[in-house]
Amino acid sequence: LFIKRLELSGFKTFVRRTTLNVDAGMTGIVGPNGCGKSNIIDAVRWVLGEQSAKALRAARMEELVFHGSEREKPVGMAEVTLTLDNESGVLSKQGPEISLTRRLYRSGESEYLINRSPVRLKDITDLILDTGITTGAYVIMEQGKIDSVLTARPTERMALFEEAA
Amino acid sequence: LFIKRLELSGFKTFVRRTTLNVDAGMTGIVGPNGCGKSNIIDAVRWVLGEQSAKALRAARMEELVFHGSEREKPVGMAEVTLTLDNESGVLSKQGPEISLTRRLYRSGESEYLINRSPVRLKDITDLILDTGITTGAYVIMEQGKIDSVLTARPTERMALFEEAA
Amino acid sequence: SERRFERTFTTIRENFHTMFRRLFGGGEADLKLVETEEKERGIEIEAKPPGKRTQSIALLSGGEKALTSTALLFALYMTKPSPFCFLDELDAPLDDANTDRFMKILKEFNGTTQFILITHNKHTMELADSLYGITMEDPGVSKVVSVRLSGLQAAVPAA
Amino acid sequence: SERRFERTFTTIRENFHTMFRRLFGGGEADLKLVETEEKERGIEIEAKPPGKRTQSIALLSGGEKALTSTALLFALYMTKPSPFCFLDELDAPLDDANTDRFMKILKEFNGTTQFILITHNKHTMELADSLYGITMEDPGVSKVVSVRLSGLQAAVPAA
Ligand SMILES: Nc1ncnc2c1ncn2[C@@H]1O[C@H](COP(=O)(O)OP(=O)(O)OP(=O)(O)O)[C@@H](O)[C@H]1O
Numbered sequence: 001l002f003i004k005r006l007e008l009s010g011f012k013t014f015v016r017r018t019t020l021n022v023d024a025g026m027t028g029i030v031g032p033n034g035c036g037k038s039n040i041i042d043a044v045r046w047v048l049g050e051q052s053a054k055a056l057r058a059a060r061m062e063e064l065v066f067h068g069s070e071r072e073k074p075v076g077m078a079e080v081t082l083t084l085d086n087e088s089g090v091l092s093k094q095g096p097e098i099s100l101t102r103r104l105y106r107s108g109e110s111e112y113l114i115n116r117s118p119v120r121l122k123d124i125t126d127l128i129l130d131t132g133i134t135t136g137a138y139v140i141m142e143q144g145k146i147d148s149v150l151t152a153r154p155t156e157r158m159a160l161f162e163e164a165a
Numbered sequence: 166l167f168i169k170r171l172e173l174s175g176f177k178t179f180v181r182r183t184t185l186n187v188d189a190g191m192t193g194i195v196g197p198n199g200c201g202k203s204n205i206i207d208a209v210r211w212v213l214g215e216q217s218a219k220a221l222r223a224a225r226m227e228e229l230v231f232h233g234s235e236r237e238k239p240v241g242m243a244e245v246t247l248t249l250d251n252e253s254g255v256l257s258k259q260g261p262e263i264s265l266t267r268r269l270y271r272s273g274e275s276e277y278l279i280n281r282s283p284v285r286l287k288d289i290t291d292l293i294l295d296t297g298i299t300t301g302a303y304v305i306m307e308q309g310k311i312d313s314v315l316t317a318r319p320t321e322r323m324a325l326f327e328e329a330a
Numbered sequence: 331s332e333r334r335f336e337r338t339f340t341t342i343r344e345n346f347h348t349m350f351r352r353l354f355g356g357g358e359a360d361l362k363l364v365e366t367e368e369k370e371r372g373i374e375i376e377a378k379p380p381g382k383r384t385q386s387i388a389l390l391s392g393g394e395k396a397l398t399s400t401a402l403l404f405a406l407y408m409t410k411p412s413p414f415c416f417l418d419e420l421d422a423p424l425d426d427a428n429t430d431r432f433m434k435i436l437k438e439f440n441g442t443t444q445f446i447l448i449t450h451n452k453h454t455m456e457l458a459d460s461l462y463g464i465t466m467e468d469p470g471v472s473k474v475v476s477v478r479l480s481g482l483q484a485a486v487p488a489a
Numbered sequence: 490s491e492r493r494f495e496r497t498f499t500t501i502r503e504n505f506h507t508m509f510r511r512l513f514g515g516g517e518a519d520l521k522l523v524e525t526e527e528k529e530r531g532i533e534i535e536a537k538p539p540g541k542r543t544q545s546i547a548l549l550s551g552g553e554k555a556l557t558s559t560a561l562l563f564a565l566y567m568t569k570p571s572p573f574c575f576l577d578e579l580d581a582p583l584d585d586a587n588t589d590r591f592m593k594i595l596k597e598f599n600g601t602t603q604f605i606l607i608t609h610n611k612h613t614m615e616l617a618d619s620l621y622g623i624t625m626e627d628p629g630v631s632k633v634v635s636v637r638l639s640g641l642q643a644a645v646p647a648a
């Protein structure tokens with residue numbers, strides 16, 4: 001279930017609709033400080049169902065919507081679409097491609113879509129559970145957080161192990 | 166009051182007596198992971214009077230004494246000597262060079278020396294107070310701790326400011 | 331389910347040891363199940379880089395901690411592999427030799443796992459199969475560009 | 490003493506703004522004295538990198554946080570300068586352009602401050618006046634060697 005592409009629009013610094021095509025193998029993402037690389041990671045977490053704003057470095061979910069730059073005005077909605085390759089038929093009930101979309105309006109309303117059809121958040125998280133994809137610390141390894149598993153208390157690490165078991 | 170040299174013996178990975186001569190200007194310290202660069206920083210903090218083992222990544226002060234490697238046996242004492250240049254006469258009561266020495270025996274006993282004469286810890290910290298040298302976060306900027314001033318609570322930052330005032 | 335945890339724990343423990351040795355080029359590492367004073371279960375980590383003696387992990391260097399952490403996270407990963415894995419500047423504290431070993435190990439997962447690596451490290455960039463640059467021509471606005479691997483120095487977007 | 494604090498705070502605030510602009514090559518930054526709900530005094534940080542709008546500092550990137558922090562620590566430093574200053578891998582999260590600006594600023598403190606920089610960054614190494622390598626020929630045992638700045642690639646101790 002590889003990633004085919006990621007589309008962002010209005011999410012953090014990706015105000016204009018942007019597509020990142022991801023190939024098989026090893027993809028490097030480079031660029032100067034503050035240009036948006038870790039924001040891409042946040043977008044993937046978010047579209048996969050992350051419910052903690054803090055995990056995305058925000059105080060509230062509304063902070064994920066592009067709030068303007070010196071020249072650009074803020075926008076009213078953030079949207080991220082993750083398209084997965086299902087050619088191998090891992091998810092038997094789905095077609096060769098599955099797209100997951102999450103939208104957040106500045107008013108606070110959320111929308112979720114699977115293959116462009118509106119669903120509930122639960123449908124997205126259920127689908128992800130079926131695939132075995134998790135967003136645990138060992139699937140999305142975060143900048144500056146790498147040794148948190150070492151500084152964590154032994155009981156906190158237990159939670160990580162139980163998730164993997 | 167520049168640093169002229171640092172001598173380490175039995176301190177963490179510096180089991181053999183080692184001298185680091187420090188010049189004026191900008192000195193770079195390089196080397197592979199785990200070779201002892203940050204241990205040098207710990208040695209400077211320690212000889213200037215650091216009393217928290219945790220600030221030196223140790224659980225107890227005894228862990229600062231070289232505890233052996235695959236080939237080398239542990240030793241019984243850690244010693245660090247910092248020699249400062251007093252040519253400018255900043256510390257009027259002292260000569261052109263001042264050396265501060267701290268020793269720790271595995272038994273737990275400590276010794277402190279100024280210019281090779283035994284003193285109490287208080288004499289060292291008093292001398293350092295006179296010089297205006299602090300070991301605050303803005304004199305010794307630690308690996309991986311750089312953004313702690315950003316994540317700190319507003320009241321914790323206040324403590325840092327009051328120290329500088 | 332308790333037995334399944336025991337079996338999983340044993341596998342993670344073995345993978346951790348293997349991963350640690352491969353990332354460090356030697357040494358030993360182990361995981362221990364412990365019971366805290368509040369009768370809760372916890373996991374303790376022991377790590378011994380090559381040539382050194384086992385000590386508390388707090389004393390490890392910045393790079394050694396990153397490598398030990400990586401070994402454990404990969405051991406967990408091998409138990410429940412995801413089709414893709416995102417690594418955000420994991421190579422930042424590593425020296426050249428450790429970065430090389432790290433990249434070699436990622437290459438071996440290749441084919442079964444899609445890795446997306448954010449990096450500032452020129453070494454890592456050379457070893458990637460494809461490279462995307464994120465730029466901000468319009469201040470505060472991100473844009474994706476594809477980067478040619480030849481002439482990398484010129485191509486990597488400058489600030 | 491309260492007045493002295495006020496004066497010092499104003500100086501730190503100005504230095505912070507200046508340092509921030511020099512490290513980022515533009516932008517704005519400020520410090521605010523606040524009172525928490527428990528009637529305690531605290532300090533809040535506002536930072537606006539060039540071309541962007543002011544937001545919470547939590548949203549800043551890894552490199553932007555390092556630079557903002559550095560600006561504040563240097564502002565504090567200028568208030569109560571020490572003859573020497575140790576920097577342990579402060580340049581780790583910085584890209585090339587920010588590393589350059591950072592090193593330029595350190596050079597300007599030169600003469601009045603002795604800087605000791607621990608680094609893995611080749612750029613930083615080139616700009617240092619003298620270079621010492623720490624090696625472990627005997628596993629687990631540190632040794633100091635002097636490094637010649639010409640032929641740096643060969644001289645930097647390898648793992
Ligand atoms: N809602 C938003 N609107 C506009 N800008 C935002 C928003 N949320 C975050 N940002 C900006 O995104 C930037 C951080 O981007 P990101 O963390 O992706 O950088 P990065 O490329 O990972 O950099 P580094 O190499 O330093 O880690 C910050 O400058 C922040 O202000």
Ligand SMILES: Nc1ncnc2c1ncn2[C@@H]1O[C@H](COP(=O)(O)OP(=O)(O)OP(=O)(O)O)[C@@H](O)[C@H]1O
Binds near residue numbers: 199
């Ligand atoms: N008392 C001791 N006896 C022997 N070795 C010790 C002692 N205390 C710490 N060490 C070892 O010192 C090493 C850490 O050294 P240090 O932090 O200076 O590395 P470093 O050069 O800063 O590396 P990095 O580039 O990864 O930050 C660890 O391997 C640790 O086990």
Ligand SMILES: [Mg+2]
Binds near residue numbers: 039550
């Ligand atoms: Mg980042």
Ligand SMILES: [Mg+2]
Binds near residue numbers: 202204
């Ligand atoms: Mg270090």
